[in-house]
Amino acid sequence: MDVFIDVILPVPIPQFFTYRLPRHLAELAKVGCRVVVEFGKSRVMTALVVKIHGNPPEKYPAKYIQELLDTEPVVTPTQIWLFQWVAEYYMCTAGEVMNVALPSGLKISSQSKIQYNPDFHHDELLTDLEKSFMDVLIREDSISYEEAGRLLGEQDLNKFLKSLVAKHAIILFEEVNERYKPKLIKKIRLHSDYATDENALMLLESLGKAKKQQEVLLKYLSIIPLDQLSEKNEEGIDKQRLKEAEVSDSALAALITKGIFEQWEVQVSRFDSLESDSLREIQLSPAQEAASDQIMGLFSTKDVVLFHGITGSGKTEVYIDIIKKALDSGTQVLxxxxxxxLTTQIVRRLKRVFGDTMGIYHSRFSDNERVEVWRGVLDQKFQFVVGVRSSIFLPFSNLGLIIVDEEHESSYKQFDPAPRYHARDVAIMLALKMKARVLLGSATPSMESFYQAQTGKYGLVSLKERFGNAQLPHIRLVNMRVEREKKTLTKEFSSVLLEAIGQNIENKKQSIIFQNRRGYAPYLNCQQCNWIPHCNQCSVTLTHHLNARTLICHYCGYSESVPRVCPACGSPHVRSVGVGTERIEDDLREIFPEAGVLRMDLDTTRTKNAYENIIGEFETGEVDILVGTQMVTKGLDFDRVNLVGVFNADKLINFPDFRSGERAFQLITQVSGRAGRREEKGIVLIQTNNPANRVLQYIVDSDYEGFYASEIKEREAYNYPPFSRIIELTVKDVDRNLAQEAAEVLAKRMKDYLGEQRILGPERGLVERIRNKFHFVIWMKLEKEKMNIQATKQYLREELVHLITEKKFKSVQVVVNVDAV
Known part of the structure; x- marks a missing residue:
């Protein structure tokens, strides 16, 4: 009987594809295994088996798979269900979900190779160069294109190979390799004949004339002393330790050749191990213990519990207590x-409690490190994983608890590429599927989550006192209009903020300055002709980065050097306008030359360990002032921070978005929470032109419930989430008129189906042109109680296919963002 498999391919095509299994692999393949398949004429890719059956496809002849990569599944049935649910809900394809979910190291890479054709017997057809090239192929079996290029030097490689292919002298093929490589280390030990103190001493004496070999042996015996040799020799030592001791490589090689030393390889983890005696217990305060008990009690009746704990209340300790209880019950925790x-400090604290049973998963890890965590979860080596949003796709088989810390954060929502999923919402669906529980934690919960708690769908637990003797900070609004009138501003710093920073430095305390804009300044401006540099691909100004001496577009990455004079009029009077984190850092260094100043934003944290290094320096007290973007607002806990300064609060509040008030409240409250974490009361200074703004007043009063009550009335009045779902449609094309026309056609069709009141737009995008494509946006507001969301999505899918298959609009792209934030 012929055996066929349906597979998910990592391409944006909605259907599964059917391939044929060779007979010898029919019993080895399982659902969840990876196979290598040819897709199209020449593309080779990793596919995922989702079904095994005996039915050939009706519309096309089934190709054979090229290779079976696994004999045991690397993806669980629950994950396959999740890929399909995410694709259905977020209106993308299972292949796009798979592409994001699987770490790159689990996908194959292919390399073009050249091989001698064993059926070729016409040497007389070859030139001298071709003959010498063929000799290399016979000797090497096969070589890569890159190696062939080096061999031929100046020759035209494609022309040369084309000639050999025409003569049937060579075969071109794709060699497929798995990217993941386990980490292997070389180990060294004495041969068992010498593994006693007596025999080792005799050996040492016999090497008297071979001084360098004797040095190698002495170094080995300094690591494993004679009195421990018979006990520890079997385990050996890392070869690298001997090399670091600068012993002679040739002497070590000679001892291995003689059989005095043995060398072998072992597979090791890429993650540092933690000594068991460094593991710590935690002690909960009475308030924390009460919160933990309440959460566990609610889990008996609620699938989801919202934990509303103010900043500094010690939510992490409560999390640890609940994680321990879940692990003790035998389930996995995410x-x-x-x-x-956020991972830097929290992971350190969690590692001290959970040691090597804990895995860490995020994009700054290498492909190989991520695969090791993936396999560790699959084999249940890691019962507990800490990770960012993509870790929701790990292969858990016995998940009992998911904790979503800072659940309000927009970082949980993926924007590009598809799937544009929200990890918090996917976590809730996954937990329902696996009969697990979800704990959402935040000092400033999202409106949606707090509404669900208020209406009884989620459980709600509040923790409203800070841990220990810590007090909430004193929050003060600094009126920048008054400061300008009095001419007391220094650069963009109010006199109040500068005085507080100076006092903090004198008192050996630390300060955090928050500005949600990176770079030196938002833009340059010519004082003579008003020229402002714009991106040549996007309708935005270029941000000035002083240290890199470049102007950069933060949308597409385009950059150019800073001009010495205005390119429009030749004037040398070109100055920076506005303030970014880089400028604040420079200004602070100038105003307080004796102070240590550090910056934490996307530009300073691109490398793998940059976060750890910056946080480490700040924690030790070497740095007085930390300047940063959103990165400094959450999850960080520093003993010496006594002052937080907030720049441009008005821009956060007045951003043209229905969520701007909510985001401003969350960001400013979160960064305020970094101040005064111990006995001393911290100070927060918010620079604003409008101190009477209602959002700022709620922040000053630390009144989340008041803010929520005010905001929820507006949301209900205008039918915004949590009372509706929003689907955002972005229509894009290089031709502005075509993009606008396509958007108008799509909007009209959806209005005809849903009614005028449910469709907003089309409007020009907030940034109209990005990467040379013009953007027009349509918003669909769908009431949760009245609408059949699934039927509406199906109709939208059909209309999108209808639109982009029309000849006129074939170049148009439509991006669908379900539950846009």
């Missing part, structure tokens, strides 16, 4: 964090 910046 702890989600919104971004990598």
């Amino acid at each position: 702890f989600l964090l919104p971004e990598i910046a």
Whole structure:
């Protein structure tokens, strides 16, 4: 009987594809295994088996798979269900979900290779160069294109190979390799004949004339002393330790050749191990213990519990207590964090409690490190994983608890590429599927989550006192209009903020300055002709980065050097306008030359360990002032921070978005929470032109419930989430008129189906042109109680196919963002 498999391919095509299994692999392949298949004429890719059956496809002849990569599944049935649910809900394809879910190291890479054709017997057809090239192929079996290029030097490689292919002298093929490589280390030990103190001493004496070999042996015996040799020799030592001791490589090689030393390889983890005696217990305060008990009690009746704990209340300790209880019950735990910046401090604390049973998963890890965590979860080596949003796709088989810390964070939502999923919402669906529980934690919960708690769908637990003797900070609004009138501003710093920073430095305390804009300044401006540099691909100004001496577009990455004079009029009077984190850092160094100043934003944290290094320096007290973007607002806990300064609060509040008030409240409250974490009361200074703004007043009063009550009335009045679902459609094309026309056609069709009141737009995008494509946006507002969301999505799918298959609009792209944030 012929055996066929349906597979998910990592391409944006909605259907599964059917391939034929060779007979000898029919019993080895399982659902969840990876196979290598040819797709199209020449593309080779990793596919995922989702079904095994005996039915050939009706519309096309089934190709044979090229290779079976696994004999045991690397993806679980629950994951396959999740890929399909995410694709259905977020209106993308299972292949796009698979592409994001699987670490790159589990996908194959292919390389073009050249091989001698064993059926070729016409040497007389070859030139002298071709003959010498063929000799290399016979000797090497096969070589890569790159190696062939080096052999031929100046020759035209494609022309040369084309000639050999025409003569049937060579075969071109794709060699497929798995990217993941286990980490192997070389180990060294004495041969068992010498593994006693007596025999080792005799050996040492016999090497008297071979001084360098004797040095190698002496170094080995300094690591494993004679009195421990018979006990520890079998385990050996890392070869690298001997090499670091600068012993002679040739002497070591000679001892291995003689059989005095044995060398072998072992596979090791890429993650540092933690000594068991460094593991710590935690002690909960009475308030924390009460919160933990309440959460566990609610889990008996609620699938999801919202934990509303103010900043500094010690939510992490409560999480640890609940994680321990879940692990003790024999289930797996996933702890989600919104971004990598948060993992540094929290992971350190969790590692001290859970040691090597804990895995860490985020995009700054190498492909190989991520695959090791993936396999560790699959084999249940890691019962507990801390990770960012993509870790929701790990292969858990016995998941009992998911914690979503800082659940309000927009970083949980993926924007590009598809799937544009929200990890918090996917976590809730996964937990329902696996009969697990979800704990959402935040000092400033999202409106949606707090509404669900208020209406009884989620459980709600509040923790409203800070841990220990810590007090909430004193929050003060600094009126920048008054400062300008009095001319007391220094650069963009109010006199109040500068005085507080100076006092903090004198008192050996630390300060955090928050500005949600990176770079030196938002733009340059010519004082003579008003020229402002714009991106040549996007309708935005270029941000000035002083240290890199470049102007950069933060949308497409385009950059150019800073001009010495205005390119429009030749004037040398070109100055920076506005303030970014880089400028604040420079200004602070100038105003407080004796102070240590550090910056934490996307530009300073691109490398793998940059976060750890910056946080480490700040923790030790070497740095007085930390300047940063959103990265400094959450999850960080520093003993000496006594002052937080907030720049441009008005821009956060007045951003043209229905969520701007909510985001401003969350960001400013979160960064305020970094101040005064111990006995001393911290100070927060918010620079604003409008101190009477209602959002700022709620922040000053630390009144989340008041803010929520005010905001939820507006949301209900205008039918915004949580009372509706929003689907955002972005229509894009290089031709502005075509993009606008396509958007108008799509909007009209959806209005005809849903009614005028449910469709907003089309409007020009907030940034109209990005990467040379013009953007027009349509918003669909769908009431949760009245609408059949699934039927509406199906109709939208059909209309999108209808639109982009029309000849006129074939170049148009439509991006669908379900539950846009």
